[in-house]
Amino acid sequence: MFEFTVAGHVIPLFLLVLTGFTVGVVGGFIGVGGGYMVTPALIVFGFPGYMASGTDACHIAGKAVISSIRHRQLGNIDWTIALAMVGGTMLGVELGVRLLVYTKNIGLSGVVLLAASVAVMLGLFIYTQVETQRSHRKLEADRKAGKEIGREVKVSTIPLYFQRIPIMPIIKARKARLVISMWVIVIVGVLTGVLAGFLGVGGGFIRVPALVYVVGTTSHLAVGTDLVEIVVSSGYGALRQSMEGNVDFMAVFFMIIGAMLGAQFGSIATSFVRGPAIRYILSYSLILATVGAMMRLVYVLTGGTQEWLAFVAVVFTLGEMVFLCLFICSLVWFAVRHKHGRAVPEWVPPLVVTT
Amino acid sequence: MRWFIHNMFGYWVFLLVISCGLSALTYIYFLQDLMK
Numbered sequence: 001m002f003e004f005t006v007a008g009h010v011i012p013l014f015l016l017v018l019t020g021f022t023v024g025v026v027g028g029f030i031g032v033g034g035g036y037m038v039t040p041a042l043i044v045f046g047f048p049g050y051m052a053s054g055t056d057a058c059h060i061a062g063k064a065v066i067s068s069i070r071h072r073q074l075g076n077i078d079w080t081i082a083l084a085m086v087g088g089t090m091l092g093v094e095l096g097v098r099l100l101v102y103t104k105n106i107g108l109s110g111v112v113l114l115a116a117s118v119a120v121m122l123g124l125f126i127y128t129q130v131e132t133q134r135s136h137r138k139l140e141a142d143r144k145a146g147k148e149i150g151r152e153v154k155v156s157t158i159p160l161y162f163q164r165i166p167i168m169p170i171i172k173a174r175k176a177r178l179v180i181s182m183w184v185i186v187i188v189g190v191l192t193g194v195l196a197g198f199l200g201v202g203g204g205f206i207r208v209p210a211l212v213y214v215v216g217t218t219s220h221l222a223v224g225t226d227l228v229e230i231v232v233s234s235g236y237g238a239l240r241q242s243m244e245g246n247v248d249f250m251a252v253f254f255m256i257i258g259a260m261l262g263a264q265f266g267s268i269a270t271s272f273v274r275g276p277a278i279r280y281i282l283s284y285s286l287i288l289a290t291v292g293a294m295m296r297l298v299y300v301l302t303g304g305t306q307e308w309l310a311f312v313a314v315v316f317t318l319g320e321m322v323f324l325c326l327f328i329c330s331l332v333w334f335a336v337r338h339k340h341g342r343a344v345p346e347w348v349p350p351l352v353v354t355t
Numbered sequence: 356m357r358w359f360i361h362n363m364f365g366y367w368v369f370l371l372v373i374s375c376g377l378s379a380l381t382y383i384y385f386l387q388d389l390m391k
Contacts (some may be wrong), residue, residue: 012385044386284367311382318378319371326370347363 011045013254019045020059020255022325024262028067029269029328030282031223032204033060033230036289038255040296040317047251054246055255058238060202062252063259064230070267076224078175081215084182085189085225086232089203092193093233100198114297117199118290124209125286131156131213132279139276139350151353152218152275159216176217188214189229202230202237205286212279219275262325269328272335277351281327288320 019041023034035056042052071077103113134155142149159178167181188210196203204226211222241247270278295313302309334344335352344352359369 015381015385044382046386314382314386315375315379318381319375322377323371323374326374327367330370345363345366346361347366 011047011251015045016251016254017258019321020063020258021262022258022321024063024066024259024264025266025269025328026281026285026321026324027060027063027204027227027259028070028263028266029223030204030278030285031067031208031226031230032282032285033064033202033234034321035060035202036205036293037285037317037321040292041321042251044314044317047248050244050246051248054238054241054244055248055251057234057241058247058249058252059255059259061231061234061238062256063263064227064234066260066263067267068224068227068231070264071224071227071270074220074224074267074271075175076220076270077228078173078217078221078225079228080171080173081176081185081211081217082225082228084171084185085207085229088186088189089193089196089207089229089233090236092190092195093197093203094193095190096194096197096199098197099194100200113199114293117201118293120195120199121205121286121290121293124205125283125290127213128209128279128283128286132276132283135276135279136347136350139274143350149274149350151220154212154275156213158213162214163216173217176215176221178216180215185215193233196233202234204230205282205289208282212275219278220270223270223278266328269332271353272332273352274350277331280351281324281331284327285320285324288316288323292316292320 019038023038026032026037027034035053038056038059039052042056043049047055068077100113131154135153138155139149139153142153162184163178163180165181165184167183169182170179171182171185172179188207192203192206192210195206207226207229208219208222211217211225212219217225238247292313295309295316299306299309299313331348331352334348335354338344338349338352339354359365
């Protein structure tokens with residue numbers, strides 16, 4: 001009664017709802033679609049690869065709509081930046097896909113492409129983690145000195161260089177409170193789109209750091225604005241995938257049931273924390289995705305003979321989603337406890353908002 | 356145990372172990388047959 005059949009495989013319903021919920025929480029909090037977690041998880045559940053990819057694209061589109069609505073209510077979307085970026089992103093994704101086809105035609109192996117994705121995620125993880133730890137220490141020092149601390153603290157000075165580029169038209173992003181050349185935003189959209197199209201991902205984990213460290217938005221605004229991009233790009237992807245027959249709409253329905261609750265909670269959770277907390281969770285998601293991808297790569301390279309490797313890769317793929325969801329839920333719990341004057345771990349107070 | 360709560364990296368390890376444990380149990384009880 002609580003299972004149904006997808007492409008010849010019996011799938012437990014509660015796993016689909018739970019997957020939708022956990023990835024909804026993570027996606028609403030850090031502004032990613034979560035395809036790099038959900039597609040491997042659906043394959044573990046027994047979905048054929050093409051069906052996992054298509055079903056995931058549809059689920060991401062629906063989840064991104066829910067998260068975007070909530071982030072709009074929280075004031076976390078800058079429509080000027082979102083609209084300036086959308087065209088560049090769509091063009092970039094198309095270029096990235098064509099680049100992928102070209103590299104496949106010239107015989108570049110899949111291992112090299114996987115190595116490229118690992119290198120990108122690892123590089124983003126290292127920079128985000130180092131910058132966020134420095135921001136965390138600055139927050140802690142300011143808090144102990146009794147200074148008033150805002151919702152966002154960044155130590156990176158890279159955005160200042162890009163904001164000084166004088167190429168017209170210069171636009172005023174009112175919500176983000178910055179003045180920047182429109183071409184910077186468009187080119188960021190194109191470059192992140194190329195990476196996303198080439199690596200076969202939605203690109204949220206590339207665009208959110210790009211918005212924070214290149215354009216110079218706050219982490220909260222980057223999350224909300226990126227989710228608008230995901231609505232557009234994954235909506236188009238969902239349409240194309242359903243036209244190819246790669247979508248099981250019953251599975252999408254049950255995942256969206258979980259996402260309805262999860263995406264709302266993840267989006268609201270951003271209002272309990274400061275910017276560095278969002279960037280910490282983003283960096284953890286990057287390193288866990290990298291490790292999971294490397295495990296699957298090792299399993300493939302050993303010819304699929306090491307069964308324990310398959311088990312470890314599966315457990316890690318599922319565990320990654322649960323870990324991120326639990327971390328976000330615990331941050332909210334600690335924030336509520338700290339607000340009421342109860343004991344919390346020593347690293348928590350600079351990361352949470354109490355007003 | 357205190358290190359696993361009051362140190363951020365320790366808390367990270369603590370949650371990861373719990374998450375992977377829950378996932379391993381889910382795999383063994385619900386998914387292993389699906390993958391055969």
